[in-house]
Amino acid sequence: MADITKKEIVDSVPQKGFFGHPKGLFTLFFTEFWERFSYYGMRAILVYYMYYEVSQGGLGLDQSLALSIMSIYGSLVYMSGIIGGWLADRVFGTSKAVFYGGVLIMxxxxxxxxPGSVSLFFASMVLIVLGTGLLKPNVSSVVGDIYSPEDNRRDAGFSIFYMGINLGGFLAPLVVGSVAMDNGSNNFHLGFSLAAIGMLIGLIVFVVSKKKNLGLAGTVVNNPLAPHEKKKIFTTVAVGFVVIAILVLIGIQTGTLTFPLFVNIIAFLGILIPVSYFIVMFRSPKTTAVERSNLVAYIPLFIAAVMFWAIQEQGSTILASYADTRTQLEIFGFSIKPAFFQSLNPLFVILLAPVFAGLWVKLGGRQPSVPRKFAFGLLFxxxxxxxxLLPSYFGGENSLVSPLWLVLSYFIVVLGELCLSPVGLSATTKLAPAAFSAQTMSLWFLTNAAAQAINALIAPLYSEETEMVYFGVIGGASIVLGIILFIIAPKIQSYMKGIK
Structure with a gap:
């Protein structure tokens, strides 16, 4: 299987059939749609489930602790993509990784x-973390497989795929939020049931249509383990899991493993893991000189993406709390559930993704370079x-603010997201060394892992009293980094050999 060329994979996929794109985009679009419905439906209510009182159907955790847990959970979801990418590249391919991941998520x-204890809650988190690590990077990698590297439809295809992600993300908070948060008589567990059903539908779509629509895409193991390697590696992994489990149990029993220490460990790993991966890929004899140059260009893009996601991902933590406690939820005679605000980001992506996809195609060779698209993302x-900052400045720190301020904030960050995220997915598939294609996609998702690990550290700094400084410092830092990236973009582009 590893001897199959990229051209043979592309030729095996029907190239017309889904809005002028390869037919396989249909399968991947709707698989990811339902997976994202499942994930974002769960995420829309998860932070409220954690910090709402037991009498309100929640777990009764401290709100600051819940915000940190939410960020750490998000970090681990994306960090686990390294495991999923490695297994896909070296063991069973991306297609099987998508299927196994969907089962674990469900x-x-x-x-x-x-309904159960905090222990059951954390057990569910482990399953979702591992499942998303298998599915998320690999389904995006399969999208890259169905296009040839020279195909001008590639960026537009990723934008359409990205629209499918956000269509699921738009509907999920509205549907799940309406069911789970009903004016005080909350039924969070029914909302989580809808998330499970969504993932089941996604699995059915994938299994039923993949053979006809995807051809060989996702079936090739790019860098398979040699027979003599398998036993050694799997034994090492098994021993490692046992050692980690023992250390965690000892730490919990003795009180040395505290949550602040755990947050620091994850934040450290969020930096250490991508650095290690860059070094391994750069030094690998399987990486060519051109691919090494591309990896050098990828480093500033990686850093920029971390900054961007550190802001965007606070929509499910800090801004979710802001919607619940600082926002006027009764407007024009309607009652707004705080979970509904998490539909704004995907809604704006749905509306604007076709515009951006068409814009890149129309501009062709005149469109901004990848680094400058990233710079625009940081500025927005x-x-x-x-x-x-504006409602607090004009209305004071203790007054409820109009929901339109949140709407405007989500709209602006989406402008940045469409400059950076689908472009980053596409650039990753083009800059990835051939022997590390799925693992490089996992590395792209580590930008989100690192960002949310950082958010777990800074979330306790947020309060109604500090929100002016909190939003001002983070927002200002992103703008400064965006300006720097815009200036050095030509230098970065010079390392992207043959990639525009």
Whole structure:
């Protein structure tokens, strides 16, 4: 299987059939749609489930602790993509990784749907973390497989795929939020059940249509383990898991493993793991000189993406809390559930993704370079946080603010997201060394892992009293980094050999 060329894979996929794109985009679009419905439906209510009182259907955790847990959970979800990418590249291919991941995610949501203890809650988190690590990077990698590197439809295809992600993300908070948060008589577990059903539908779509639509895409193991390697590696992994489990149990029993220490460990790993991966890929004899140059160009893009996601991902933590406690939820005679605000980001992506996809195609060779698209992403992200300063400045720290401020903030950050995220997915598939294609996609998702690990550290710094400084410093830092990236973009582009 490893001897199959990229051209043979592309030729095996019907190239017309889904809005002028390869037919396989249909399968991947709807698989990811339902997976994202599942994930974002769960995420829309998860932070409220954690910090709402037991009498309100929640777990009764401290709100600051819940915000940190939410960020650490998000970090681990994306960090686990390294495991999923490695297994896909070296063991069973991306297609099987997508299927196995979907099964684990569904089981995790089923566990959340069962009323129980905090222990059951954390068990469900482990299942979802591992499942998303298998599915998320690999389904995006398969999208790259169905296009040839020279195909001008590639960026537009990723934008359409990205629209499918956000269509699921738009509907999920509205549907799940309406069911789970009903004016005080909350039924979070019913909401989690809907998330499990969504993942089941996604699995059915994938299994039923993949053979006809995807051809060989996702079936090739790019860098398979040699027979003599398998036993050694799997033994090492098994021993490692046992040692880690023992250390965790000892730490919990003795009180040395505290949550602040755990947050620091994850934040450290969020930096150490991508650095290690860059070094391994750069030094590998399987990486060519051109691929090494591309990896050098990828480093500043990686750093920029971390800054961007550090702001964007606070929509499910800090801004979710802001929606619940600082926002006027009764407007024009309507009652707004705080979970609904998490539909704004995907809604704006749905509306604007076709515009951006068409814009890149129309501009062709005149469109901004990849680094400058990233720079625009950072500028918009910073502005989205500076906008939140205005209601506090004009109305005071203790007054409820109009929901339109949150709407504006989400709109601006989406402008940045469409400059950076689908472009980053596409650039990753083009800059990835051939022997590390799925693992490089996992590395792209580590930008999100690192960002959310950082967010777990800074979330306790947020309060109604500090929000002016909090939003101002983070937003200002993003704008400064965006300006620097814009200036050095030509230098970065010079390392991207043959990639525009």
């Amino acid at each position: 089981l995790g949501h089923i566990a959340l749907a069962i 992200a910073g502005l989205s946080f500076l906008v939140i």
